[in-house]
Amino acid sequence: MITTVIGLGLIGGSAAIDLRKRDFTNKIIGVDNDKINAQTALNIGFVDEISDLEQSVKKADLIIIAIPVDAAIKILPKVLSIIDKQIVVDMCSTKSTLLDAVKNHKNRGRYVASHPMAGTEFSGPWAAISGMFDSKAAILCDTEDSDKDAIKLIKKMYDILNMRVINMNSTNHDIHTAYVSHISHISSFALALTVLDKEKNEKHIFDLASGGFDSTVRLAKSSADMWIPIFNQNKENITTVLDNYINKLQKFRDSISNSKTDNVRSMIQEANKIKRVLYK
Amino acid sequence: MITTVIGLGLIGGSAAIDLRKRDFTNKIIGVDNDKINAQTALNIGFVDEISDLEQSVKKADLIIIAIPVDAAIKILPKVLSIIDKQIVVDMCSTKSTLLDAVKNHKNRGRYVASHPMAGTEFSGPWAAISGMFDSKAAILCDTEDSDKDAIKLIKKMYDILNMRVINMNSTNHDIHTAYVSHISHISSFALALTVLDKEKNEKHIFDLASGGFDSTVRLAKSSADMWIPIFNQNKENITTVLDNYINKLQKFRDSISNSKTDNVRSMIQEANKIKRVLYK
Numbered sequence A, B: 001m002i003t004t005v006i007g008l009g010l011i012g013g014s015a016a017i018d019l020r021k022r023d024f025t026n027k028i029i030g031v032d033n034d035k036i037n038a039q040t041a042l043n044i045g046f047v048d049e050i051s052d053l054e055q056s057v058k059k060a061d062l063i064i065i066a067i068p069v070d071a072a073i074k075i076l077p078k079v080l081s082i083i084d085k086q087i088v089v090d091m092c093s094t095k096s097t098l099l100d101a102v103k104n105h106k107n108r109g110r111y112v113a114s115h116p117m118a119g120t121e122f123s124g125p126w127a128a129i130s131g132m133f134d135s136k137a138a139i140l141c142d143t144e145d146s147d148k149d150a151i152k153l154i155k156k157m158y159d160i161l162n163m164r165v166i167n168m169n170s171t172n173h174d175i176h177t178a179y180v181s182h183i184s185h186i187s188s189f190a191l192a193l194t195v196l197d198k199e200k201n202e203k204h205i206f207d208l209a210s211g212g213f214d215s216t217v218r219l220a221k222s223s224a225d226m227w228i229p230i231f232n233q234n235k236e237n238i239t240t241v242l243d244n245y246i247n248k249l250q251k252f253r254d255s256i257s258n259s260k261t262d263n264v265r266s267m268i269q270e271a272n273k274i275k276r277v278l279y280k
Helices: A010-021 A035-044 A053-059 A069-082 A096-102 A148-160 A170-198 A202-208 A211-221 A224-233 A235-257 A261-276 B010-021 B035-044 B053-059 B069-082 B096-101 B148-160 B170-198 B202-208 B211-221 B224-233 B235-257 B261-276
Strands: A002-006 A027-031 A062-065 A087-090 A111-116 A137-141 A164-168 B002-006 B027-031 B062-065 B087-090 B111-116 B137-141 B164-168
Touching: A002 A010, A002 A053, A010 A027, A010 A035, A010 A148, A027 A035, A027 A053, A053 A069, A062 A069, A069 A087, A069 A096, A069 A224, A087 A148, A096 A111, A096 A170, A096 A224, A111 A148, A111 A170, A137 A148, A137 A170, A137 B202, A148 A164, A164 A170, A164 B202, A170 A211, A170 A224, A170 A235, A170 B170, A170 B202, A170 B211, A170 B235, A170 B261, A202 B137, A202 B164, A202 B170, A211 B170, A211 B211, A211 B261, A224 A235, A224 B261, A235 A261, A235 B170, A235 B235, A261 B170, A261 B211, A261 B224, B002 B010, B002 B053, B010 B027, B010 B035, B010 B148, B027 B035, B027 B053, B053 B069, B062 B069, B069 B087, B069 B096, B069 B224, B087 B148, B096 B170, B096 B224, B111 B148, B111 B170, B137 B148, B137 B170, B148 B164, B164 B170, B170 B211, B170 B224, B170 B235, B224 B235, B235 B261
Parallel strands: A002 A027, A002 A062, A062 A087, A087 A111, A137 A164, B002 B027, B002 B062, B062 B087, B087 B111, B137 B164
Antiparallel strands: A111 A137, B111 B137
């Protein structure tokens, strides 16, 4: 099987590495607007050749779209117009607007909307690693609109990547990911800003930061190019989640400020219930 | 040398394990109000015997206080009244109120105020581990009020624990830790609450949570018993930090909601500068 990967960064690159290593595909064609990314992907060797969009789509059996969601909204309809019977999957973090963009496309059935919930705070082809998807969840959205053979192949692909496949409609997907993914990033960005604002002498942060701080702000290293389109596409859900989050923080702030220890205790004990789901 | 450890939880236990393993002390006496903790510490073997406060302090050369800061405020003056020439150190996360509690004590010079910036989200003697302090920072506060031989021993102790020793006055300590430690915990508690509130069906969180969410809410597993006293003792600084943090979140929220992409981009790029200090 020949696979074309559009977008040779962290996600596309990590998928390419393991899909070949694990014999899912025997040839990978890469597409990337950024020439340095394209050349790096070739150098590292997770693609066999670089081609333009049209040629690479025509030659492939499977096309994986792994670019920021704002670019995917433009590229996906083009790809669907080029294909004959090929299968197309995207790996973007928001789904509703992307699905809206192709809902009446004649080749909609050949496309599977997916979101592998994996990543690191790094980006670009240099950040691509083997095993990044292992043991994580891959969400397939609105599968009733995709052809059965297309769903079957994408499920097999995520199986090869050692992921748990979960079906969800795109509206619910965008709500849930606002809570368990998008908010974590905004929380980290804001925390990093708060500390950097205060600590003009960065030596103090370096001296004092312990493991707890590290893990809470790790996501603040994430790239604007990836996250701005996600925040744009999912802004209604994200705004709601941020309002809830700010409200909880305000309750903590007021309870601490007014020495309402019982309130603080019950909030912490309630928060501790996260152990039920995150037991590591 | 005989060492008494008051408080046989994560901090006291982890210190005991490595101080003996690395030949800093050859006998460790444990003190803990909680009989299960005391027996567990004996069973695990990081203390040689359990004793009461007075006897254990009298027998020791060094007394380590590793209990929540509200309890330490009561215990520290008692310990200083029992000692003759022994050296006393505490390992609490806030310093100003604790130092105020003993500032006129006749044995103030025998006491060194310290804060090893290390820990995990777990607690109790079962959570004590070897190596927990390695490569982290240990802060010594207001050392000009401690005897030179006391400072020398405590520096040696933290050296044996593989920590970087940093001197700081207690007021600055409490401000800086509000930014780089206390706020991370409140941010995590509030994030866990926000998600748990929304996701009454916890299965969704479990299904969808990826590495980013895990690391951001990890600290939400931390214990109320440890953190409530810290929040109480440092409430002025924490309130200020939370106000700044909420303000940053509100800016993110408004910029996302109003599609002010340039604002979001410049905030993310500013936050990315955390890479300068957290390069791992």
